[in-house]
Every structure is written in structure tokens, then in C-alpha cells.
Amino acid sequence: MPNEPLVLGIETSCDETGVALARGFELLRDTVASSVEEHARFGGIVPEVASRAHLQAFGPTLQASLDAAEVSLAQVDAIAVTAGPGLVGSLAVGLAAAKALALALGKPLYGINHVIAHGLVDQLVHAAFDGPVLTLVVSGGHSSLLVIDGAEVRQLGETLDDAAGEAFDKIGRLLGLPYPAGPLIDRLARDGDPAAIAFPRALTRPQDLVKHPYDFSFSGLKTAAARWIEAARDDGRDIPLADFAASYAEAVADVLTAKTVAAARDEQLGTVVIGGGFSANSQLRDKAAERCAAAGLDLRVPPIKHCTDNGAMIAAAGAHAIRHGLSPSSLTIGADSALPPTRLVA
Numbered sequence: 001m002p003n004e005p006l007v008l009g010i011e012t013s014c015d016e017t018g019v020a021l022a023r024g025f026e027l028l029r030d031t032v033a034s035s036v037e038e039h040a041r042f043g044g045i046v047p048e049v050a051s052r053a054h055l056q057a058f059g060p061t062l063q064a065s066l067d068a069a070e071v072s073l074a075q076v077d078a079i080a081v082t083a084g085p086g087l088v089g090s091l092a093v094g095l096a097a098a099k100a101l102a103l104a105l106g107k108p109l110y111g112i113n114h115v116i117a118h119g120l121v122d123q124l125v126h127a128a129f130d131g132p133v134l135t136l137v138v139s140g141g142h143s144s145l146l147v148i149d150g151a152e153v154r155q156l157g158e159t160l161d162d163a164a165g166e167a168f169d170k171i172g173r174l175l176g177l178p179y180p181a182g183p184l185i186d187r188l189a190r191d192g193d194p195a196a197i198a199f200p201r202a203l204t205r206p207q208d209l210v211k212h213p214y215d216f217s218f219s220g221l222k223t224a225a226a227r228w229i230e231a232a233r234d235d236g237r238d239i240p241l242a243d244f245a246a247s248y249a250e251a252v253a254d255v256l257t258a259k260t261v262a263a264a265r266d267e268q269l270g271t272v273v274i275g276g277g278f279s280a281n282s283q284l285r286d287k288a289a290e291r292c293a294a295a296g297l298d299l300r301v302p303p304i305k306h307c308t309d310n311g312a313m314i315a316a317a318g319a320h321a322i323r324h325g326l327s328p329s330s331l332t333i334g335a336d337s338a339l340p341p342t343r344l345v346a
């Protein structure tokens, strides 16, 4: 569609330097450089290391994306960049680059909300949203239930403590698995019995549902799992890794999907979108497919490469903001690690 705006999307909120080009919701190129291996030996992301890696990777990643898409900077109509939430030092690298480009090219700047963008990226894969959609965003830092309705975003619920991905990474550390442990636990879980260990499902009792119908909590689950490991080690028993992982993954997927389906039903929404790095999780994907089908909901989950952090999600969010008439950001916006999940453009 030649009339759609050519949007340059820039993502630097965590450990991935992402640059993408999209014409409307047609993705031309998505280029990602990751510093994840530089953090592995520390068992988690080191903000200083991440910022420096963005500085080194940004120029080459931008050039690679432009070259592969066969477009020049002069053809870009708008620049979208993650403004938050995320690591402030890392966000600042992308924002500085985006502002410089916007100023030099005389093109509008859209400071994008990273969490909402994890849902909007689906429009590059499936069709543009033609009405409100229920969105579950699950990542290393977030677990949120949102209603995205054009330019408006409402948050129905979120995690009160750990994010889903974080709960996997932390328990992985206790098991001695390398960071990030999420994908490894996923793989182990495929060979295990999800009913082997009865892990708790927080905020699902009727009395909890009154106050927290759509909120999540994973810290109790993590503690229960940590105690289970400790008790097994005290008794000199081996941890049955596959059964343990399967039961743990089942507890997380069960609560996430039960609340998502309930929210779609209560809000009378027919489409459910799941995004964010944790939506790569196969136990979550399988359970969401099963429960959405049973409830007659249309489930959209982008392919894994679009679920982890990337520039494509930010380009998609920029195209979405333009399509729905949102105003560009001021060139004076700063990195905002607490950008509310109801605000798409900073």
C-alpha cells in the first residue's frame, strides 16, 4: 500500500537493539542485535552493559535494516521509538538516536509504550484490529491484561509482584539453569507431567476474585517452588526436572489463560491477542489455544520472533498511532520507566 506511512521503529528498552521498517502494517525489515550473551554470566541483565551494547549496535543495526529494506532515511515518514517502560539508560540511547533522526529529517517522533506495542505487533502478522481486542502482554518485566480499542487503552489487570517470565527466570536460577531460563524450563516441561506437583494458583479463590478479578501474582508460586526444591535437596532426593518444570509451567499458564478468557467474556470481546517474550512459552500457547477455542474466542499469537523485543513492534505501534490520529511526541520527551500502560504515545 504505497499511501501508508513508512515508519522507522527503534527499540532499546532492555537487551535487544531493534530497528525495523514498516509501511503501515506491512513489515519491510526487522533487524535485531542482542546483548543477552553478555549478561548470561551475571545471571540477569546488567543495565550498564546493556546501555553500552545499544550504543555500539545502534548504527550498524540501523544501516543493516535500511539496506535490507532497500530504503533510504530520506524516505522515512515517521520515527517511532520506545519511550518506556524499560531500563532508563538503555531507553536513553534509542531516544537520543530517534530524536536526532527526527530533527535531522524533519519527521515526526512517536515515543511508544513498549508494553502496548507487544500487543500491537500482531497487526503485522494477522490483519489490522477492526475493533477492541483483549490483549495479554507477558514478558520478563510485565504481565498485563489490556483492552486496546483504537487509540484508547484500558488496563484491566496486571501482576502485583513478579512477571511471568521473571518467575521462570528466578526459579531457573535456583535449579542452576543459565539465564534466561524461561525457554529451558519450557523445553524440560514438554517431557513432564503437569499434574505431578500441585503448585498454588494465586488470586483465583472466589474472595480474591472480588478484588483482583484480572490481576496476577507469581511470587507465592515462586516461593512454593523454591521450598519444594529445598525440601527435596534436604532429603537428598533428585529434582525430577521435567515433572517439576511441567507442573510449574502449568500453574502459570492455567492462571494466565483462565483470567484472560474470563476478561474476554466479561468485556464481551471476541478477539484475544497474546504478546511479549513469555508468549513464546509452549504451555501458555497450548492452554490458550484450548481455552479460547472452547470459549469461541479468536486467538492471535504472533510468531515467536515477533514476541520477543524487536523494532517491528515499535514500528507497528507507530503505524497504529498514526492510523488512529494520535499526535506525535515532543522532541523533549525523556525515557520514562513508569510510562503507564494506558498511554500509547508519550
Ligand code: KG4
Residues within 6 Å of the ligand: 014, 138, 139, 140, 141, 142, 164, 165, 166, 168, 169, 180, 181, 182, 183, 184, 186, 276, 277, 278, 279, 280, 281, 282, 307, 308, 309
Ligand atoms: O519481552 P521479552 O523479550 O523482554 C521483556 O520485555 O522482558 O521477554 C523475555 C522473557 C524472559 O523472562 C524469558 O525467560 C521469557 O521471556 N521467555 C520464556 C520463553 N521464551 C522467552 N519463558 C518461558 N518459555 C519460553 N519459551
Ligand code: ZN
Residues within 6 Å of the ligand: 114, 118, 139, 140, 276, 277, 308, 309
Ligand atoms: Zn518486551
